[in-house]
Amino acid sequence: MSAFMTQTLVIWKNQELANIPATVFMSGCSGSGNETSITSFWNILASHGMTIITLGNPSIDGVNKAIPQGNTPYGTTTRSCLPGDNRPSKDELKYAYFQGQKFANAITHTNLDQKISIPVTSEKTTTNTVETKLQKLGLTLPTAPQPVGKYVPFKRVGNLVYINQVALKDGKILYPGTIKSNVTQEQAKQATKQTMLNVLAVLKVAAGGNLDNVKQVVQLSGTFNTLPNFTNHAGLMNSASNLVVDIFGDKGVHTRGTFGASSLPLNSPVEIQAIFELN
Missing domain, CATH: 3.30.1330.40 (RutC-like)
Incomplete structure (x- = not known):
C-alpha cells in the first residue's frame, strides 16, 4: 500500500481523482483478509477527495466456508500468501464479480459532472x-x-x-x-x-x-x-x-x-x- 501511494504521489497531490467513485479490491498477506486493512486504504482515498462506495456482503450460494475467504462489505480481499493455497480462490473471485457489478451500477447512477450549489443563509x-x-x-x-x-x-x-x-x-x-x-x-x-x-x-x-x-x-x-x-x-x-x-x-x-x-x-x-x- 505504501509503495502504491508513493509511486502515485503526483495524482494525490493534485487531487486529480477528487469526486471519482472508488472502492478497494485488495490482495495481500497479513491483515488482507479482514476489514481493517481495507478501511485504512479507504481513509487514504477519501482524504484525497474520492467518493467511497460501500458494496455490502453479497449472499452467494455454495461458498466454501471451510477455508478463510477474504470478503468484507468494504471490498473483496484475498489472502494471497497462505502456504499451499491457490489464491484468489474461486469464491473470492465470485465475491469480486458480484461486488464489481454493484460498483458499476452505483457509478452508472452517479453524475460526475454535477455541480452542487450549497445555499448560504444570510x-x-x-x-x-x-x-x-x-x-x-x-x-x-x-x-x-x-x-x-x-x-x-x-x-x-x-x-x-x-x-x-x-x-x-x-x-x-x-x-x-x-x-x-x-x-x-x-x-x-x-x-x-x-x-x-x-x-x-x-x-x-x-x-x-x-x-x-x-x-x-x-x-x-x-x-x-x-x-x-x-x-x-x-x-x-x-x-x-x-x-x-x-x-x-x-x-x-x-x-x-x-x-x-x-x-x-x-x-x-x-x-x-x-x-x-x-x-
Whole structure:
C-alpha cells in the first residue's frame, strides 16, 4: 500500500481523482483478509477527495466456508500468501464479480459532472422570500377555502398543482353579480384580486406551507360573469396576472386565458383556474 501511494504521489497531490467513485479490491498477506486493512486504504482515498462506495456482503450460494475467504462489505480481499493455497480462490473471485457489478451500477447512477450549489443563509437571501414580498405588498393570504362538495381544493400531478377558486371573502362572495350590470369594473378587479389570493392560499397548502417551494406559475385562466357585449375580460384578468408577477417575479410570468360566461357558481363575478409547478 505504501509503495502504491508513493509511486502515485503526483495524482494525490493534485487531487486529480477528487469526486471519482472508488472502492478497494485488495490482495495481500497479513491483515488482507479482514476489514481493517481495507478501511485504512479507504481513509487514504477519501482524504484525497474520492467518493467511497460501500458494496455490502453479497449472499452467494455454495461458498466454501471451510477455508478463510477474504470478503468484507468494504471490498473483496484475498489472502494471497497462505502456504499451499491457490489464491484468489474461486469464491473470492465470485465475491469480486458480484461486488464489481454493484460498483458499476452505483457509478452508472452517479453524475460526475454535477455541480452542487450549497445555499448560504444570510440576511440578504432570507429577505427575498415570497412571504416577505407579501408583507412588503401589504397582503395577507386568507385561510384556504374548503370544498363544499365531493372534490379537493387542489390536485397535484407530478410537480404540477391544479387549483380552482371563486371570489370568496370571509365566507361570502365579494361583489356578487354580473359585471357591467350590478358589478362595476373596479369592483370586478377587486374580486379578481381576492380570487387570486384564495388560489395562493390553497397553493401554500399544496406547497407544504412554504410558497418558496413554487418553481413557477404555469397558467392562469379567468372566467368572468358578464353581459354578452362585454369585451374587457383581459383588463380585469390583469389584476390576477400582475399580482402573481409582483409576488413571484420572473417565476410568476405565465400563459393565460380569459373567458366570459352568463353565470358562475355562487353568483361570483369571477372564477380562476391556475396551474403551478412545484420544486
